[in-house]
Amino acid sequence: MGVFKWPLFFVFLWFKVVQTEASTWTATVPSSVQGIDGSCVVIPCSYNYPEPGKQITGYTGIWHTKTDDVIYHKDKNQIKQEYKGRTELVGDITQKNCSLKIDPLRQSDRGHFYFRIELGGYNRYSYRNNEVSITFISAPQPTVSVKEEVVEGQNVSASCSVSHSCPSSPPGFTWTHSGEKRFQSQQLTDGQWKATSVLTFHPTKADHNKSLSCTVRYKGGLEREQVSNVLKVKYAPVNVKVDYKSHVKEGETVQLKCSSEANPPANSYLWKNEEGAQLHQGQSYKLINVSRHTGALYCTAINTVGESKSSPVQLNVSYAPVNVKVDYKSHVKEGETVQLKCSSEANPPANSYLWHNEEGARLHQGQSYKLINVSRHTGALYCTAINTVGESKSSPVQLNVSYAPVNVKVDYKSHVKEGETVQLKCSSEANPPANSYVWHNEEGDRLHQGQSYKLINVSRHTGVRYCTAINTVGESKSSPVQLNVSFAPEIKKISCSSEDDVVKCVCIVESSPPSMVHFVLSDRVLSSTKTETHGFNTTETLHTKSGSSEFVQCLAMNTLGNVSLTLPLAVNGKMQNLYIFIAIGAGIGLVILLIVLGVVRKCRGRISTVATSQTSATKREKAVELPHYATTKSMEMDHDDVHSPGIYSNDHIYGNTETDWDEAIYANM
Template identity: 30%
Template sequence: MWIEKLPWCFLIHCIWLGGSPDPPSLSVREEVKVGEVVSASCSVSHSCPSDPPLLTWSHSGTPSIQSRQQTNSQWEETLTLTFRSSIADNNQPLVCTAAYKGGMTVSSSKTINVKYAPVDVMVEGVSSVKEGDTVELRCSSDSNPAAHSYRWHNSRGPLPTTGPTLTLENVTRLTEALYCTAINTEGQVPSSPLNLNVEYPPEIKVGSACTSDISMVTCLCIVDSEPPSTVEWSLPAGHLPSTRVEMHGSVAMVTLKRALGFSETVHCHANNTQGNATLSFTVPTNDKMFMLYVSIGITAFVVVIILIPMSACLLTKKGGRSHSDQPVTSMQDMDAAKCASSDPSTLRKKQKDTSSEINTNYYTNDHLYSNMEAEEDDPCECYGGDDAVYGNM
């Protein structure tokens, strides 16, 4: 009964073919480079030009159909597909199917070999390692054909290894980022960097210390560790909370601020999964700061005592005005002359004078106005009879 339902042209075709149609004939280049344009054709012979079989491809692309008469009773239906090859096409079947009226289908396929340079190149291995351990890393990639050689390098240059694995002994915290390059006939591609997470116990760095000002003590503890440490301050009586914590990569800078005199010693404790470290600090005390301030005060007082007579003497010399050329005759005049002779400018003038006498001009009727009366019996006091002498000091 099913034969009666088929079109008469398909019935003749089936009888002529011996009961079933031939599978489609495929034509395609089976080895291509990634990105190249592929042109594939699929053809079938039939005897029904008014109702040809429907041809379809398993791959997307741009199709083009063509019908051509071969003999008086046979026709050829050809479907051409054009597409750009990709990595996803590698080792995948390209299938063409012919569907006839009545539901019968036949198909043919070919597998395409797509060649491409390495992709997804990466360094594989453990992400964390203890300082001093040995670690093995592997360079992996996807390529066609498979990578035949590898290169390893860090930021300073190449490493003496050409295989897919790299062994590092005695790993340290200074181990640099690592790269590998996979190479095949289609090209070479480097990996992204692998930064090993090297773990090590805390180390309290140089620069950790306690300093003080008038009223406060500031203690700084600098800790380098991986993973980051828990840092605490303590006294013999117990723990102290930190004032501030700053993180700079693997380095923690922990500050403690307290009033001066809170203790003579303080301890910094650092702890992580790899170990611990402790450093004790000597804290400046009130007694030490008091002695420092006393020393500064005494020094300042001595400087002032030395400078006051010299200042008065300089003011005496600058204030006198000449009315007579009488020489020094009294004891007070002699003291004033001595004071004036100690001035550097007076000494220079004396060296130029060919006379051996010391002539000091002294006058009695001038007033030198100032805000302080000269002390009695001062050898540098300026004498002038009943006139008052004042200094701007």
């Protein structure tokens, strides 16, 4: 070899040694696995091999007996006849898992067995040094674990565990007690598994001094049963009862004795009356000088777990009637007939019964009393039971009479502003209470269902409403409800006519509450000479001299706002001619002024600066005293429109627009 080949050879040899040490032909299996005849067994197995340095084309795992008989091969024809159909690889051979399952297990399957791997395109190897055998055992006895001392009603968990070798078909568990069952599985070593059944149940006193039994059934049919320790169930006292002499005479002494079943036994006894007041503590209770007033009582037995009480004890004492009561059909409809029957406790029994009303008036004699045509106004009554010792009366009896709704009424805020929301609420007297409320308008149209009805954006046109209350007996409706809707004034119409210098104006205003209406001519504020009111409409009429006024304004206001409407007045013939002459004179004056200016410019031959003094004419308006308006709206009209209804609905100049003219007027109000 050359100088450079030797070092390369040693490097290659070292790499091969390291590679071989890192990964060699090894297998891991237990030396022995336990199994039950008829069940199954899984032999855990893993293997390793040297790194091939190239792609493996296939994996073939084979299990042999010590005598080289094939017990598993992927080619079924190569498997020994007695193992066909009973063996399979349960591990992934490509992931170096060679675990084998034998199912069912036979006595002849004792082994020894070893694993062989054939790697396609690489190598094959038999792991003869890693043999495993199967040891047959009898079915293991299960282990039962449960808390011995438990409390009635609390959660108790009992477990039953057993080891096995067949994870694919674990043992089945059967308990002698009902409850919630939960299965758990845990892998142990050497092919063994632990199966556990956990039973959760609520013990009762019937479980006291009894055991739990768990039966395990293995694959193959073998069964094993295990019994737990005896349960000691703690429970509160039951079957609490009182022993006493039941028939006594008034004035005698009676001995009462309480007993119960309990674990642990009751360590305390309390005696109470029907109202729950404590009378005595101790297992025995001596009643001295019993009387007709000695009521029912009971005994409460107590231990560390809880308590329980006896049935009420009522001594049979000779006394005048007590516990007088009336039996009757409590729920009746108005108009029906009801049978009342009086009963009492008395010794000797009552021999007479009298019926009275609340005022004490006698109504009837006899144990039974028939009330005909009952009504909601049928008052309370009572029965008096009488025997040879004395008498006693029942508690007042008040019949529960069912009737259709009456006194149906609507609660609401009666005064509202237009645009607001109003809540209407219907109420009634009824038995049973009304279960449905329906709202209608005057025409009978159904508007809403429900006890409350919200009217949104109410207006002056909101009509009458009424509510119908309904229950299972019948129905009834309320009186009509008409809302009192307030709204700001609206001028519906204004018209004026003039003759000579007298003007007559009519202004129609719609509002609620009614508006104060005034007329304004120039600087004069005038009240109307005639007022008529029809519903929401107020008609105001003005007769006055027009003077120099060219416009008339109608002003209306109430607590919610104000509005104004301006109407031009017609100009008479004389004033019209005067205006024409004034216009002609002004035109002639302007022409003369222009001529004079031209002559002056020519004479001087230069541009002259003409100082022009500006004059300002201030128009003073007389202060007018009017009530203050929160908001002013004004309207203007052409004289040609004075008789047109809806005068501001289709033309913008008639709309409610704010103007400086209005502000000037209201500044002095």
